[in-house]
Amino acid sequence: MQCLACSLKAAFRTALLQRFACRVTLRSCVDGAGGCTSIVSIMHLLHKIELTWIAAFQGDCSWSRLMVWFSYLGAQALPFLLAFVYFVVSKKQGQRLYFLFTVSAVFLHILKFAFHLPRPFWVEPRIKALTSSGGYGLPSGHVLGATVAWLFFAKSVGKKWIWACCLIFVAVVSISRVYLGVHFISDVVAAWAIGLGLIWAFDVVERKTAPRLTQLNLLVQLGLAAGSTAVLLALGCGARWLAEGSDSSAWQTFGIGARDLSGLFHATGEFFGAGIGISLIARVPFGLSGSWWKRVAGFACALAGAWLIREAARSLPHVKWEPVHLILQFVSGGAMTFWMLFVAPLILRALDLTSGPTMTHSCSDGTAR
Numbered sequence: 001m002q003c004l005a006c007s008l009k010a011a012f013r014t015a016l017l018q019r020f021a022c023r024v025t026l027r028s029c030v031d032g033a034g035g036c037t038s039i040v041s042i043m044h045l046l047h048k049i050e051l052t053w054i055a056a057f058q059g060d061c062s063w064s065r066l067m068v069w070f071s072y073l074g075a076q077a078l079p080f081l082l083a084f085v086y087f088v089v090s091k092k093q094g095q096r097l098y099f100l101f102t103v104s105a106v107f108l109h110i111l112k113f114a115f116h117l118p119r120p121f122w123v124e125p126r127i128k129a130l131t132s133s134g135g136y137g138l139p140s141g142h143v144l145g146a147t148v149a150w151l152f153f154a155k156s157v158g159k160k161w162i163w164a165c166c167l168i169f170v171a172v173v174s175i176s177r178v179y180l181g182v183h184f185i186s187d188v189v190a191a192w193a194i195g196l197g198l199i200w201a202f203d204v205v206e207r208k209t210a211p212r213l214t215q216l217n218l219l220v221q222l223g224l225a226a227g228s229t230a231v232l233l234a235l236g237c238g239a240r241w242l243a244e245g246s247d248s249s250a251w252q253t254f255g256i257g258a259r260d261l262s263g264l265f266h267a268t269g270e271f272f273g274a275g276i277g278i279s280l281i282a283r284v285p286f287g288l289s290g291s292w293w294k295r296v297a298g299f300a301c302a303l304a305g306a307w308l309i310r311e312a313a314r315s316l317p318h319v320k321w322e323p324v325h326l327i328l329q330f331v332s333g334g335a336m337t338f339w340m341l342f343v344a345p346l347i348l349r350a351l352d353l354t355s356g357p358t359m360t361h362s363c364s365d366g367t368a369r
Helices: 003-030 039-056 066-071 080-090 091-115 141-157 160-179 185-215 216-244 252-258 262-281 294-314 324-350
Strands: none
Touching: 003 294, 039 160, 039 185, 066 160, 080 141, 080 294, 080 324, 091 141, 091 185, 091 216, 091 262, 091 324, 141 160, 141 185, 160 185, 216 262, 262 324, 294 324
16 A cells, blocks of 8 residues: 555656646647637546556556446446336336436447547556446446436435445446546546536426426327437437547557447437336336335346346347347347336236236126236
């Protein structure tokens, strides 16, 4: 720990010198451009400062295993959190969280293509990539997902100890992504800002539009879901097209894989599935059971079904023709959220694990059908 502290002190001195140098460079850029500097140019200047810090922070990489586990709180743990909120805590809050989370996932890919900025290990040999990563750097997907999911969950529950735990989760995910060498500090800060902005914007838009949307007939709601999906897909593909050929020669080999559209199509599929599922389940008498064991049992059943869908999608042979591959990504993403938000509740209703009426109805002669 003493060696790490000494390294950080040295890095701090070096970073200060670099900061003054970057100020001079930035001023010259602004003057030369007539007072207009692109965000990408500013980020490249910030990266020069951050690289020294990240290299010193990694040190001998002895904390990599722990940091990988911390990182799971921003990815692998989130599907469990979303399902827990929907099937155990609150149906309404779960629907809101699912919708907001899928929106944030789509915007993540759009923004990554729009900024097309590198990851630390792409540009600095001293920094090691201690975990797998795909796509461009800014913003951090793990941190954005953690910010949206954990903080929305804390906001929904409203208890101080939940807030404390969720803030700690977001903090350790943020630290881990920098330590693992896959994100700049600025990627993490940007993800915080975007996540908080999405939560705020969602609350504002929902208050103004929810009363009208719920009164629309089903076909109009489905049409809005399809239209919104098409618009988001178009934005993502347009941002990806603009990123084509703009990567630096120093890391353009990484940029080829970063421009893959699979993640965008999977995320928009999840968004579409969420929109369809929420619209349909609103017309089904589904509510959480008053019994906690039934809620937990329903939660487990829904996760089991989601696991089967995921494994079925993984077992499909890889299709080399990109259009078909992207369609399959869209369908698999949509199937997952549609299952969680609509199909699983129907099955739980039939199993009498919800507060709504069961699938059996009494006939006039007293028999069940």
